[in-house]
Amino acid sequence: MTAALGLTGNASSVHAEGRAARRLIEDARGQVARLIGVESKNVTFTSGGTEANMLALTPAIEAGGRKERCDRLFVSAIEHPSVLSGGRFAADTVEQLPVNANGEVDPLELERRIAKAERPFVSVMLANNETGAIQPIAAVADVVHRANGVLHVDAVQAAGRIECDIEKLGADLLTLSSHKIGGPQGAGALVRRGDIHLTEPLIRGGWQERGQRAGTENVAAIAGFGAAARAAHEAQQGDAVRMAGLRDRFESGLKAASSDVIIFSANASRLPNTTLFTVPGLKAESAIISFDLNGIAVSSGSACSSGKVQASHVLAAMAVEPALARGAVRVSLGWETTESDVESLLIAWNTVVSSLLKNRDKQGIAA
Numbered sequence: 001m002t003a004a005l006g007l008t009g010n011a012s013s014v015h016a017e018g019r020a021a022r023r024l025i026e027d028a029r030g031q032v033a034r035l036i037g038v039e040s041k042n043v044t045f046t047s048g049g050t051e052a053n054m055l056a057l058t059p060a061i062e063a064g065g066r067k068e069r070c071d072r073l074f075v076s077a078i079e080h081p082s083v084l085s086g087g088r089f090a091a092d093t094v095e096q097l098p099v100n101a102n103g104e105v106d107p108l109e110l111e112r113r114i115a116k117a118e119r120p121f122v123s124v125m126l127a128n129n130e131t132g133a134i135q136p137i138a139a140v141a142d143v144v145h146r147a148n149g150v151l152h153v154d155a156v157q158a159a160g161r162i163e164c165d166i167e168k169l170g171a172d173l174l175t176l177s178s179h180k181i182g183g184p185q186g187a188g189a190l191v192r193r194g195d196i197h198l199t200e201p202l203i204r205g206g207w208q209e210r211g212q213r214a215g216t217e218n219v220a221a222i223a224g225f226g227a228a229a230r231a232a233h234e235a236q237q238g239d240a241v242r243m244a245g246l247r248d249r250f251e252s253g254l255k256a257a258s259s260d261v262i263i264f265s266a267n268a269s270r271l272p273n274t275t276l277f278t279v280p281g282l283k284a285e286s287a288i289i290s291f292d293l294n295g296i297a298v299s300s301g302s303a304c305s306s307g308k309v310q311a312s313h314v315l316a317a318m319a320v321e322p323a324l325a326r327g328a329v330r331v332s333l334g335w336e337t338t339e340s341d342v343e344s345l346l347i348a349w350n351t352v353v354s355s356l357l358k359n360r361d362k363q364g365i366a367a
Helices: 016-036 049-056 107-114 137-146 219-257 284-293 313-317 339-363
Strands: 043-046 060-063 066-069 072-076 094-097 120-123 150-154 173-177 188-192 196-198 274-278 329-332
Touching: 016 043, 016 173, 016 188, 016 219, 043 049, 049 150, 049 173, 049 188, 072 107, 094 107, 107 120, 107 137, 120 137, 137 150, 188 196, 219 274, 219 339, 284 329, 284 339
Parallel strands: 072 094, 072 120, 120 150, 150 173
Antiparallel strands: 043 188, 060 066, 060 196, 173 188, 274 329
């Protein structure tokens, strides 16, 4: 990124300075493509995951040289707000898909619902950003394609933590975000499989990104995105195993400190680095402040709520009682997290639990 910031050329120019900037962008495109298992030409850079989702969610899709408009959009109820918005689909053509108590989509229920559409467009995330629950995307893809539909997968939370090969998943479109894999904020990508094309770009103007996304590229952020994709690809399996061990250690410590702790989506396949939990009577605001005072940054769910602590739409979709949902705390581990970090986290949690139990005893609140 530092090298990229030193380049003054526009990547669309043919002079030497422009070619140097273009080379950085294309190198990064190849690195992102290798992470997902596609050809470089199928990667379109955006400003982040939200823009990539909005670019993807359009009725105007070309596949195999055929331009056919998708007539209905089906999204799971636990999607990121940018997907729940429906993108460029008319509001009356968007339908939410329910999830079970573990936060998983049922492919059989999906099959029943999309039967009414001539060409359905389905968007289901690979892994949830709050609970970490991994969706049965291969089974979803089979249902969608048998119905002559298009499948978009938001893989923002999953990339770099579990395998995200687009061919194995069966996704037609896949969203990535740079900062979720250790790269800079302000860069993302929409990845297309095979002969899928978007015939109506979200941002029109010049011919950047092969006409899929106009605007001068953010060369430095894209270069950082590529470097992060390369690092994630190289370390993916080892990091996943290590983080899963740390997560399991943390969750064992949670249970040891409080027998009534609830770990959401505990019975589902989950990302190796994510834990969403609560204890009856816990106030998320109080827990977050207590952790912060101990130098530990946690959240009450998605980081997309502009600092607001509010009930999670994901937990609501899982039929979690509102009082429990309001006390949910999310912990995310990363490639820098160590065993001593987890021990510090548990020490801080013991302080939170002790305070909670004292308040319960004073108020006579049952667990």
